[in-house]
Amino acid sequence: MSFHRSIRTIYGKELVDILRDRRTLIAMIVVPIVLYPLLMLGSIQAVSYQAESMEDEPLVVGILGEQQAVELQLLIERDTLALRQEKEQLDPESDEAIQFPSPLDHFQLRSFASPEALETSIQNRMINLGVVLSGEIRTDMPDRTNSVQLLYDFEDIRSMFARNRLGEMLERTADRVRTARKQHLGLPEAFDKPFEITAKDLSTPSSILGQILPLILILMTITGAIYPAIDLTAGERERGTLESLMVSPVPVIDLIVGKFLVVTTVAIMGAALNLASVTATVYFGGFDKMIAGTGGGIPIVTMVVILLCLIPFAVLMSAIMIAVCSFARTFKEAQNYVTPVILAVLIPGGIAALPATRLEGIMLVMPVGNMVLLAKEFLLGATVPALHIVMVLISTTLYAGAAVALAANIFGKESVVFADAGSFKAGLTRGLIKPSARPTISMGLLFVAVLFPVWFFVQAAFSPGPDEDASGLLHATGVLMPVLFVILPVAMAAYWKIDIRNTFSLRVPPLRHLFAGILVGVSAWVPAHELNVLQQFLFGIPQNVIESAERMGEALFALPVASVFLLIALVPALCEELLFRGFLLSGLGSAAKKWTAILVAGAVFGVFHFFLFKFPVTFVLGILLGYLCWQSRSILPGIIAHFLHNAIGATSALWQEEWLGWLGVQADDEWAHLPLRVLVVGGVVFVGGVLMMSRRKEPARESYTTTIPDGS
Amino acid sequence: MDVVVADNLVKVFPTPDGREKRAVDGLSFRVQSGHIYGLLGPNGAGKTTTLRLLSGLMAPTSGSASLGGFDVSTQPNDVKRVLGFLTANTGLYQRLTARELLVYFARLHRIEPDASAARAEELINWLGIGDFAALRCGALSTGQKQRVNIARALVADPPILIMDEPTLGLDVLSNRIILEYIKRERDGGKTIILSTHYLDEAEDMCDRIGLLHDGKLVAEGDLASLRLLAGEERLSNIFLKLIHANEKVEAVVR
Known part of the structure; x- marks a missing residue:
């Protein structure tokens, strides 16, 4: 197709162009190859130097009372002596000997006269640790407990180090005394050890990497995307090549998609080089043990997983960067726009990198954050449910698609191409907005991209607890759906002077389409049921779907019948039709071809139902309803079909026994195929309805047929 | 054939102080096939805006225009197919060679790869670009760049x-x-x-001339009819007379 050919042409040229640029090459190749090894060497050496110097430097321990200082000194000396003797008994080659504790030979004791002076000295960090003994230390009296209080500063790493070392020494001494006491009394060794508790750390080397690496790599990927994104958008304008590009017979969307793919390519190449550089540095520098802990080595598989996780992220970032830079006329302007965007990206990224954050709830659809979490979960070796992966990928795709659509709408707009054509602000100043027939594709996609996490959050916030039914969720939906799905887009359309009647297809439909809507509405449950049965047969039913259906069922019985039909059938039918078949489909239809628009709107409709299990049915229904609206040029047949379909669903749940009896189905087998006669009758009605949709109502001549395209 | x-083209820009500037104000003219039509006018007369409207780079506030029978507003891609566009300050891709650039634009016009290369070679010979066709555009002189630009417009x-x-x-x-x-x-x-605002150039080149002032066409015709209209021989005098600038010039000189 010529569409792909022009994208390929643009992609090829832009890639050559950008790779010939010294600045790209420096950012992409020189920086990772030189800078990261240097940084890593530097920081690792600094850390190890610090650790070494801590071992070498004397730690100053203050102790209350001179006599006590002598006693503590004695304890340390005795411990040193005992350690030496114990170590001599070990095989010097064994692990035990290598990890044998070292004596406290760097400790300096200083006695203090008053507790206040001791505490102040610790707070001022004059000394590292304070020790207060309750009295004379006597280890030779079996009925005596010696009390030792350690004063330290949690914020001071040296203080913590001294506390641990001294604490260990006291533990060792206590062990020895205990052993001596047991021997003295003739008690067995196990006398005071009814339990031997050991704990084993199972964190893999990658887990440490898992916490830091994703965030580092995010920065690397962004760094890779920034320059090409600016160069290919604002740079084009600044160098004066934009005009000649815009007078070429290529749709703007092709230009943007080609450019976006180049930015993505460069970002992924940059990320891969960065990753390879880090891996090589760690391996050849011999730092793998230091980074990964005693387990040693970074598995190559882990690195591949990280790279795979980076690809969707690079896609999203490139789309965002291209969109942001499309607003800019100059390099400088673009850089100013990019900086806050990077900060905005780092916030969800940073939240996701926190050890306690898991991939669940709102984080599933958090832009950027969900990608970081997914990478983290993989690296931690956690099993990520397929649904979660799908959610992350779908929401990321949705955001990236919206960003690319936005870019295509902005790039080459005359207010951006020509400085004298007025500022971009003019596009938001209502007085200067020209009336248009329908929303743009980017307005439609952006709206659902923003609504998606919001709606997800609403659903999560009102989802029923373990002992609740879903009536809270139903009521919240009943209130919020009209606001978010209808009032908001209508208000947007009104502000931007978009023809509301045309956008939401508020027309009287032809009778045949009304009839088609009724036929499909009353029969769609038949194919939907069979599709569900097939899914159940192929994949089984996820537990969460069953639970959610149960809660919903309980809610139906808890509510008055009128409320059930209002909340289950009428509100969703009205609101979802107006949003998905009204605002979204009109927006998509303004630039995309008929079936692309219908399929995308159907997919978005499916995604908005959140359950992967429900996706096939809602996707197919979404396509049908989109087709119905497109053919009839009216929202009404779809509303009727949607209402009837949902109402039948509610009826079958409310009066299940009667319903199943009427169908002639065994009450205990809800996943059985429908009886043949129901299949035949339902199928015929359904297919008849779909066939009736096929004739399109020709658009009446309107005062304006299309908006004036901007160079596309 | 026109x-x-x-037809009655209008382009209004919002100005920063919230008012409107009518850069092109009810402009109508026709150009015959095989003619050079000169659009003349002082700086800020609306020449560039008019050309951008005609090429579909900008959407008119009102009025319409067509090129080769295609409407600029509703058939922009068809218009771009029959149009070569060149400006004085059109940039070239600095990191592509002249030859690569020509092939790229040929490909954007949906010309097959082999044919694109052949067309680029043809233009390179025809416009005398051969000596610098393998150089990156960033390294070319202004005159060389403009020759490459013409080749791009003709691709x-x-x-x-x-x-x-x-x-x-x-x-x-280079000018010559x-x-x-x-x-x-x-x-x-x-x-x-x-x-152009080089009047000698216009006198030498154009079959018909339109004089543009403040977004309006002040006079239009071939050189002979303009001479008759203004009663002046030289185009520069015709020009000044027709836009009533003589008084201003005298006022400044005095």
């Missing part, structure tokens, strides 16, 4: 050319070369709209 038709062999001050900032030799190429294109049957 290849270019502008799809469009029947209509729009040239916005194509000789601005060129030395005498460029103008010769434009004439050759006209003689080859192309329809050309040329905007």
Whole structure:
């Protein structure tokens, strides 16, 4: 197709162009190859130097009372002596000997006269640790407990180090005394050890990497995307090549998609080089043990997983960067726009990198954050449910698609191409907005991209607890759906002077389409049921779907019948039709071809139902309803079909026994195929309805047929 | 046959202080096939905006225009297929060679790869680009760049050319070369709209001239009819007389 050919042409040229640029090459190749090894060497050496110097430097321990200082000194000396003797008994080659504790030979004791002076000295960090003994230390009296209080500063790493070392020494001494006491009394060794508790750390080397690496790599990927994104958008304008590009017979969307793919390519190449550089540095520098802990080595598989996780992220970032830079006329302007965007990206990224954050709830659809979490979960070796992966990928795709659509709408707009054509602000100043027939594709996609996490959050916030039914969720939906799905887009359309009647297809439909809507509405449950049965047969039913259906069922019985039909059938039918078949489909239809628009709107409709299990049915229904609206040029047949379909669903749940009896189905087998006669009758009605949709109502001549395209 | 038709074109820009500037104000004219139409006017007269409206780079506030029978507003891609567009300050891709650039634009016009390379070679020979066709555009001189730019505008062999001050900032030799190429294109049957404020150039080149002032067409015709209209021989005098600038010049000189 010529569409792909022009994208390929643009992609090829832009890639050559950008790779010939010294600045790209420096950012992409020189920086990772030189800078990261240097940084890593530097920081690792600094850390190890610090650790070494801590071992070498004397730690100053203050102790209350001179006599006590002598006693503590004695304890340390005795411990040193005992350690030496114990170590001599070990095989010097064994692990035990290598990890044998070292004596406290760097400790300096200083006695203090008053507790206040001791505490102040610790707070001022004059000394590292304070020790207060309750009295004379006597280890030779079996009925005596010696009390030792350690004063330290949690914020001071040296203080913590001294506390641990001294604490260990006291533990060792206590062990020895205990052993001596047991021997003295003739008690067995196990006398005071009814339990031997050991704990084993199972964190893999990658887990440490898992916490830091994703965030580092995010920065690397962004760094890779920034320059090409600016160069290919604002740079084009600044160098004066934009005009000649815009007078070429290529749709703007092709230009943007080609450019976006180049930015993505460069970002992924940059990320891969960065990753390879880090891996090589760690391996050849011999730092793998230091980074990964005693387990040693970074598995190559882990690195591949990280790279795979980076690809969707690079896609999203490139789309965002291209969109942001499309607003800019100059390099400088673009850089100013990019900086806050990077900060905005780092916030969800940073939240996701926190050890306690898991991939669940709102984080599933958090832009950027969900990608970081997914990478983290993989690296931690956690099993990520397929649904979660799908959610992350779908929401990321949705955001990236919206960003690319936005870019295509902005790039080459005359207010951006020509400085004298007025500022971009003019596009938001209502007085200067020209009336248009329908929303743009980017307005439609952006709206659902923003609504998606919001709606997800609403659903999560009102989802029923373990002992609740879903009536809270139903009521919240009943209130919020009209606001978010209808009032908001209508208000947007009104502000931007978009023809509301045309956008939401508020027309009287032809009778045949009304009839088609009724036929499909009353029969769609038949194919939907069979599709569900097939899914159940192929994949089984996820537990969460069953639970959610149960809660919903309980809610139906808890509510008055009128409320059930209002909340289950009428509100969703009205609101979802107006949003998905009204605002979204009109927006998509303004630039995309008929079936692309219908399929995308159907997919978005499916995604908005959140359950992967429900996706096939809602996707197919979404396509049908989109087709119905497109053919009839009216929202009404779809509303009727949607209402009837949902109402039948509610009826079958409310009066299940009667319903199943009427169908002639065994009450205990809800996943059985429908009886043949129901299949035949339902199928015929359904297919008849779909066939009736096929004739399109020709658009009446309107005062304006299309908006004036901007160079596309 | 009229290849270019502008009908009551209006372009209004919002100004920062919230008012409106009518850069093009009810402009109508026609250009015959195989003619060079000169659009003349002082700085800020609306020449560039007019040419951008005609090429579909900008949408008119009202009015309409068509090129080669295609409406600029509703058939922008068809218009772009029959149009070559050139300005004085059109940039080239600095990191592509002249040859690569020509092939790229040929490909954007949906010309097959082999044919694109052949067309690029043809233009390289025809416009004398051979010596620097393998150099990156960033390394070319202004005159060389403008020759490459002409080749770019001609790459799809469009029947209509729009040239916005194509000789601005060129030395005498380059200037002469460029103008010769434009004439050759006209003689080859192309329809050309040329905007300039070098009046000698216009006098020498144009079959018809439109004088633009404050977004309006003050006078239009071939050189002979303009001379008759203004009662002046030289185009510069005709020009000053028709835009009533003589008084202003005298006021300043005095």
